[in-house]
Amino acid sequence: MRHQDTFSGFIDVSGDSGFEYCYLRDFPLSIDVLGKLGVKGFLKKFRSSNFHENQDLTVNDLLSMSAFYSPDPGEELRIKLPFDLSTGKVHDHVWGQLKEWTHCAMSSIISLVLKKIKIILQKGSHDEFSINTGINGISQIMKEKEIDHCSVHYDAGHFGIYYMYKDSV
Structure with a gap:
């Protein structure tokens, strides 16, 4: 994402997203x-x-x-x-740092789209880490912002998804 002049698009295969659900x-x-x-x-x-x-x-x-x-x-x-080991209390600042990556990724995607790149989001519908929930959210935001992208669901989990890469070319 940092080299928009080099790449014509990107594919997100069950990438970290929706940290509230997966972490x-x-x-x-x-x-x-x-x-x-x-x-x-x-x-x-x-x-x-x-x-x-x-x-x-x-x-x-x-x-x-x-x-x-x-x-x-x-x-x-x-x-x-992101938490205190003795009390279990969540450190809001640190947890916020982790969650901020989802928002940073979204900002990067939006700036990439301005360059008219191809975006493909792939995820297993039964992701064991609920990453599909985060990817679905990103896709919805992109739809609302009228950002052209392809969102592909597979009847799979997070593992053994090597066949997803065939759709990545």
């Missing part, structure tokens, strides 16, 4: 696990194992999103969590 629900589990192990302890355990249970993957995903969307040099491993 907020992972907070209680992450608070519980990280409250017991801490960030470093969890990552040490995660890295030392060849097998990861779903809860491990969920917590690792939340840490990854926090590291990317709300990095903080003053925090353990530079990761600012």
Whole structure:
């Protein structure tokens, strides 16, 4: 999106969106696990194992999103969590930083559209992270703003969707 002069369009295949639906629900589990192990302890355990249970993957995903969307040099491993581990209280400022990415992405899309590029939004109708809800919202906003785009639904979840890429050319 930063190189509009180079690319004639973009395809979003179940990209992060609608954070209220895909990440907020992972907070209680992450608070519980990280409250017991801490960030470093969890990552040490995660890295030392060849097998990861779903809860491990969920917590690792939340840490990854926090590291990317709300990095903080003053925090353990530079990761600012969107909640307090001891009380569970959501840090509104940090949670706002994460949610702001959805709005930033929308602003980028709108500016790209001014260049008359091709936009394709793809998602599985049964996405395990509810990303389809966020993509549907983006598509609706684009319709309201009369932004030409293609929104494709697949009868699938978030995984095993490699066949979606065939529609991406």
